[in-house]
Amino acid sequence: DQxxxxxxxxxxxxxxxxxxxxxxxxxxxxxxxLWYKKYPAEGPTFLISISSIKDKNEDGRFTVFLNxxxxxxxxxxxxxxxxxxxxxxxxxxxxxxQFYFGTGTSLTVIP
Amino acid sequence: xxxxxxSPKYLFRKEGQNVTLSCEQNLNxxxxxxxxxxxxxxxxxxxxxxxxxxFQKGDIAEGYSVSREKKESFPLTVTSxxxxxxxxxxxxxSISLEQFFGPGxxxxxx
Numbered sequence: 001d002q003x004x005x006x007x008x009x010x011x012x013x014x015x016x017x018x019x020x021x022x023x024x025x026x027x028x029x030x031x032x033x034l035w036y037k038k039y040p041a042e043g044p045t046f047l048i049s050i051s052s053i054k055d056k057n058e059d060g061r062f063t064v065f066l067n068x069x070x071x072x073x074x075x076x077x078x079x080x081x082x083x084x085x086x087x088x089x090x091x092x093x094x095x096x097x098q099f100y101f102g103t104g105t106s107l108t109v110i111p
Numbered sequence: 112x113x114x115x116x117x118s119p120k121y122l123f124r125k126e127g128q129n130v131t132l133s134c135e136q137n138l139n140x141x142x143x144x145x146x147x148x149x150x151x152x153x154x155x156x157x158x159x160x161x162x163x164x165x166f167q168k169g170d171i172a173e174g175y176s177v178s179r180e181k182k183e184s185f186p187l188t189v190t191s192x193x194x195x196x197x198x199x200x201x202x203x204x205s206i207s208l209e210q211f212f213g214p215g216x217x218x219x220x221x
Contacts, residue, residue: 044154045212
């Protein structure tokens with residue numbers, strides 16, 4: 001049973017606009033969340049993380065929001081750039097245990 | 112410079128043969144992981160190791176084996192018991208919670 005879900009397989013956004021990628025999880029014990037970016041035939045690259053004691057973490061154009069009551073997190077990219085086109089994976093886990101990855105959302109930023 | 116290397120990038124094997132995928136890191140990370148990615152699916156954990164000479168099964172360990180004799184190395188053997196071995200295999204390492212990934216090996220079993 002999938003513990004981490006990304007229900008949108010793909011997303012298209014115009015350059016300069018906001019991209020919002022969503023992720024839902026089922027295990028309320030998860031206390032750490034990660035976002036990765038992946039290009040085809042390459043390994044994922046770590047983007048940003050958030051712990052359960054926070055509800056927001058920002059790093060440049062990337063912001064992750066966590067809603068613990070809804071078991072939902074989202075990644076906002078503002079402004080979106082063509083180089084952001086990639087597959088984005090969210091991952092969730094808790095200290096001392098493995099992380100579970102979602103199925104990914106393929107983002108296309110249209111110039 | 113530091114990083115994780117996986118070799119080779121592409122690997123072809125005949126059905127019924129065992130094959131070992133290499134993963135080396137010079138980041139001095141304690142923990143190492145092996146994932147498998149299939150089209151339309153997320154990364155699924157095969158095995159992980161928190162320290163040398165110790166490893167645990169992940170969600171899909173059947174048909175795979177690993178060893179962790181050195182901190183820097185975590186080779187994965189895909190055995191003939193693995194029913195669908197063709198996939199993209201990713202190795203990762205971590206010292207805290209963020210995992211850093213290698214470039215991956217695409218294994219094709221003919």
